[in-house]
Amino acid sequence: MSEMITAEEHRMAAEGPEMEIVHLLRAVTVELSLHSARFANRNGMHPTDVRALIALMDARRAGEEMSAGRLGGTLGLNSAGTTAVIDRLERAGHVRRVRGRTDRRRVVVEVDERAVELGQAFFGPLIGRVVELLRGHDERELAAIRSFLDGVREAAAEAD
Structure with a gap:
């Protein structure tokens, strides 16, 4: 049959x-x-606000400062749009504008610990499941996954 x-x-x-x-x-x-x-x-946020918080947390994890201009470039926003995002996030207590560590004349945007905790509470379970899935792979497989995802990210960044 x-x-x-x-x-x-x-x-x-x-x-x-x-x-x-x-x-x-x-x-x-x-x-x-x-x-x-x-x-x-x-959390009463715009999707762009979430993308901004992710960019700020990535910069924090990398030990890098994030100026408003750099944040706008990362998000693909003009100056007015970037200011609106930062203002919304600042009013909500998710970010703050501070002086740069190396250049005190420069203003940078930092994510507040409360925003990190809010994100961890929501995204933590998903991240935990993904980590568990990855633990089921050996180093060679993890290298292949990493290489593939990095290549997809680069291709998407270049696709215009």
């Missing part, structure tokens, strides 16, 4: 495993975007 192959299964087989992974990556991106939108909604 032969099994019937659906049109979708036939299409996926014709596309190959590469396209299957591309579609899976797209689905992951959509799910992560929805998760981030839920966080924004529950």
